[in-house]
Amino acid sequence: MRRDISYWIYKILKILFVSIFSIAIIYPLLVTIMISLKPVEVFTMNPLGFTTQIRLENYIDAWVKGKISIMLLNTIIVTFMTIVIVILFASPAGFALSKLKIKGEKLIYNYFLLGLIIPIQAVMIPLMKLSNMTNMTNKLSTLIIIYSGWLLCFPILLYTGFYKSIPTEVIEAARIDGCNVFSLFRRIIFPMTKSANLMVAIFTGMVPWRDFFIPLIFTTENTKRTLAIGLFNFQGSYFNDWTIIFAMVVLMSLPLILLYLFSQKAFISGVMAGSIKG
Amino acid sequence: MQKLRKITAPYMLILPAFILYTSIMFIPALENIRISFTNWDGLSQTYDYISYHNYAQIMKDQDFWNAIFVTFKIVILVILIQQTFGILLAVILEKNTRKNVFLRSLFFIPCLLNTVVVGLIFSYALNVNFGILNNFFNNIGLQKLASIDWLGDARYASWAIVMTIVWQYSGYSSLLYLGALKDIPKELYESCELDGASPWQRFWKITFPLISPALTLNCLITLIGTIRLFDIPFVLTNGGPAKATQTIAMLLYRDTFHYRNAGRGAANATILMAIIIVFSVIQTWYLRKREVNM
Incomplete structure (x- = not known):
């Protein structure tokens, strides 16, 4: 040639x-x-x-001075609970929207679709008002509820598409055997969706693990904050000691990078799935 | 009773999600519009309706137009640079050799990092005295570039933000294009090879036209994602110097928390939401049109 x-x-x-x-x-x-x-x-x-x-003591210093233990625990709790709530709420909704006969199906679907374009800043002030009124600031449960509500819509659309690909015969066979909708969902459908669940878990979990906007607004006490906001405050108080700041940076980033290295495919598809959300 | 349960069961499966989403997103979004017509300060129990006064104030405010300018400047620069890098990387690393697969997964790592982490890395990397970039320019003898204060000079601060975003998301963009490249039929390249076309011609005659739908879509995704930019400027420059990196989202944070003017913050948020909705409608319309064409 x-x-x-x-x-x-x-x-x-x-x-x-x-x-x-x-x-x-x-x-x-x-x-x-x-x-x-x-x-x-x-x-x-x-x-x-x-x-x-x-x-290596830089890391110990960062861990102790940055109070990482409590914030790591908070971050794990918030991330885990958000994932659980989103999967438990979105999966049944997606199933109903794709496989069961309901009136106004299209309307409900579009209503959830609308959730993708509401920016979090547009609900910040009313939610702040609500959390002040109900004494819900500085509670991990507040963070969990807000993240779940915010991130719920996309997984619903994802599950709806996913369940559409499951053959209807499976459902009819179970129906004939006398399964009601709830046990049908629990015994047959939910176990079939492992890969979709993993994708939703990664897409959902990435947000509370890294986000810093919501804890910035809804928490004021250090004991209720997550790692991202902890790091931000930490660099404020140690702002010239880059060795310790970067030790904390590495400590914070390592878990996610390690998880990614072990399951690259799942991570990439989970993160990319969110790109439609913008 | 059994019958009733059968009819309501599908709705019961949707209900929890419906309630959660409605109470956390939908109603607050409407409530936000209502608050935008008040003079609420964010704390007190009482407030008055002041009709469109907040919006009128915003329209007269120099800072708002500055924020619009800053936001769109960053958005456009990010789109141009990130999409170029994304396409180049996708084209170069398209074949599934071991080296390419390794590089692709390496370039994806930055988008796993937290924005505060990325902000801190870059506030170090772009420091004028001991940062990586200025040090690099100094070493290769570009004294002019080496003396630029990326974070402290209003002329360059938005470039610092752009560099940071591009660093974080180029690898991600390239994966979106890789998907589009995989769909191009291999025969086209083969016949092109027979005609003796150069790689340059091959790119502009075949690759580019065929990935241009993906390009449009990715531009819209980046646009919608970057318009609400908050974290990076908040960590890196805190909107400064001289408001050179104050985005719309930062402005509404300032109005609400520093100026204690939640009504005006809400009006800002409503404007931001309106802008995002307009572009999202364009995106949806474009996706529908493409489905029809395919």
């Missing part, structure tokens, strides 16, 4: 672009990890270079 000059130019540009882009992605992450391991003296002398002097 003829390989003229444009082929080689293309080849070189391609390698150049990928190399520069890779460095641009990796280098900031590497520097972050490196700084998190440096003793302060080494960091001030030589912030960006390599060093053999490693101080």
Whole structure:
């Protein structure tokens, strides 16, 4: 095959672009990890270079001073409960919308679709008013309820599409055997949707794990806050000590990255699914 | 009784989701519009209706038009740069070789990070004195670029925000395009190869036209997602310097919490919602049209 000059130019540009882009992605992450391991003296002398002097105590300092234990626990509780509520509420709704005869099905579907375009900022002030009126600020349950309501719509649409792909014969056979709707759903349909559940869990869980807007508004006590807001406040009080700040950054990011490395496919499909939501 | 249960059962399955969504999203969104016509301060029990006064104030406010300008400037820059990077990466890393699969999953990592984390990494990386970027420019002898204060100079602060977002989401964008590339029939490339077309011609004659529906869709997704931008400027620049990175969402946060003017914050939120709804309607319309064409 003829390989003229444009082929080689293309080849070189391609390698150049990928190399520069890779460095641009990796280098900031590497520097972050490196700084998190440096003793302060080494960091001030030589912030960006390599060093053999490693101080792992930065991580202990970050854990203790950043009060990570309590915030990690809060984050895990909020994330886990949000996932559970969203799956338990969205899955049956999606099932009913796709497989059962109901009046106004289209209308209900579009009503949930509307939820995708309401920005969280547009409900912030009324929810704040409500939580003040009912004394619900500084409660983990408030965060869980808000996240669940906010993130519910997309999984409903996802389950509706997913259940449509399940053959109707399965349902009719179960019906003939005398299953009522609830046990049909519990025994047969729900176990069939493992992959959709995983996708919804990742799509849903990513938000409370990383979000910082809602805890910023609905919590004021440190003992009720999640990691994202904890980190933000932490850098406010230790704003010059980058070694400890970055140790906390690494500690916070590690769980999600490890989970991702173990189940890349599920993660990518879960995160990408949310892109329709914008 | 048995019969009644059969009829109501499907509704009972929807009811919990319906109640939760209605009470957390739908009613509050309407309530927000109502509050936008009041002078509520966010705390007190009483307030008055002041008709469209908040909206009139906003329209007269220099800060609002600045926020619109800033937001759309960031949105447009992000769309241009991120989509270009996304397409380039998707085209270059299309084949499923081990190296490409590895790079693709590596480039996805930034979008798993928390925005506060990304904000902190970049507030270090873009620092004028010891940051990575200025240090890099210094090393390769570009003194002009090395002296730019990305976070402290009003002329460049929005670029700092754009760089951060592009860094975080380019890998993600490229995966969206990869899906579109996979749908292009291989025969087209083969016949192109026989004609002796250069990679450049091949891209503009075949790849680009065939992924342009995905391009339109991704632009809309990025647009709708970035218009409500709040976290990154909040962490990185806190809207400054000189309001150069104050987005619409930051403005409504300021009105509500710093100026204690929840009515006006609500009016701002309503405007933001209206803008998002307009673009979402365009997106839905576009998706429908494409389904018809396919």
